[in-house]
Amino acid sequence: DIVMTQSPDSLAVSLGERATINCKSSQSVLYSSNNKNYLTWYQQKPGQPPKLLIYWASTRESGVPDRFSGSGSGTDFTLTISNLQAEDVAVYYCQQYYVTPWAFGQGTKVEIK
Amino acid sequence: QLQLQESGSGLVKPSQTLSLTCAVSGSSIGSGGYSWSWIRQPPGKGLEWIGYIYPSGSTFYTPSLRGRVTISLDTSKNQFSLRLSSVTAADTAVYYCARSPIIMGTGYLDYWGQGTQVTVSS
Numbered sequence: 001d002i003v004m005t006q007s008p009d010s011l012a013v014s015l016g017e018r019a020t021i022n023c024k025s026s027q028s029v030l031y032s033s034n035n036k037n038y039l040t041w042y043q044q045k046p047g048q049p050p051k052l053l054i055y056w057a058s059t060r061e062s063g064v065p066d067r068f069s070g071s072g073s074g075t076d077f078t079l080t081i082s083n084l085q086a087e088d089v090a091v092y093y094c095q096q097y098y099v100t101p102w103a104f105g106q107g108t109k110v111e112i113k
Numbered sequence: 114q115l116q117l118q119e120s121g122s123g124l125v126k127p128s129q130t131l132s133l134t135c136a137v138s139g140s141s142i143g144s145g146g147y148s149w150s151w152i153r154q155p156p157g158k159g160l161e162w163i164g165y166i167y168p169s170g171s172t173f174y175t176p177s178l179r180g181r182v183t184i185s186l187d188t189s190k191n192q193f194s195l196r197l198s199s200v201t202a203a204d205t206a207v208y209y210c211a212r213s214p215i216i217m218g219t220g221y222l223d224y225w226g227q228g229t230q231v232t233v234s235s
Contacts (some may be wrong), residue, residue: 001176029219031218034217036213036217038218038220039179040220040221040222042160042222048227049209049211049225049226049227049228050160050209050225051225052221052222052223055221056221061223090114093159093160095160095162095220095221095222096220097213097219097220097221098220099177100173101162101173101175101176102162102220103157103162104160104161104162105159106159106225107160
């Protein structure tokens with residue numbers, strides 16, 4: 001099974017600054033036949049279900065602000081929140097869907113400094 | 114507007130069977146194009162994917178729950194269900210249902226239900 005590891009577990013960022021979350025998979029999630037990374041990012045606010053932000057590692061879901069961006073390939077991925085807003089306080093999860101069982105990272109909590 | 118709504122037993126006794134249903138509106142679950150998943154989140158912890166079902170009825174379950182879990186489809190009611198047998202306190206969690214587009218495989222979850230709390234206790 002693929003294991004997803006996020007870092008850091010939590011971070012505090014000032015309003016308007018950049019937050020960077022890393023996600024590492026225990027094996028590559030890049031499918032060579034279509035050159036797609038089977039990696040997604042979700043945002044979860046307290047008391048709410050997760051919300052899809054990014055899929056295929058870097059494709060922003062419709063309606064997601066462009067301050068959210070995803071990058072990386074193979075085993076190492078990054079979610080960047082530029083110009084952090086108060087409403088971005090949440091826990092962020094990465095998930096691989098390269099193989100079953102699909103696996104989530106442990107989550108990264110983003111707070112305002 | 115697609116909506117998913119979980120319902121079912123909120124309190125289950127140890128060793129009994131947990132049963133949940135996800136009612137889908139705004140999309141036909143039997144028409145193809147999507148798989149349908151269950152995910153759970155223990156209190157204060159992260160997300161665990163339980164399994165999915167395709168419109169054809171084929172399923173895949175996470176190995177740690179295989180043997181106890183069944184996901185089924187009821188296209189006449191446009192809903193899908195989760196049954197988890199022999200529950201213990203470790204199965205206490207918020208249970209979510211979600212949809213995944215079948216594009217070059219499947220796997221990212223684009224719509225989620227609000228979740229339902231299930232507590233295992235005598």
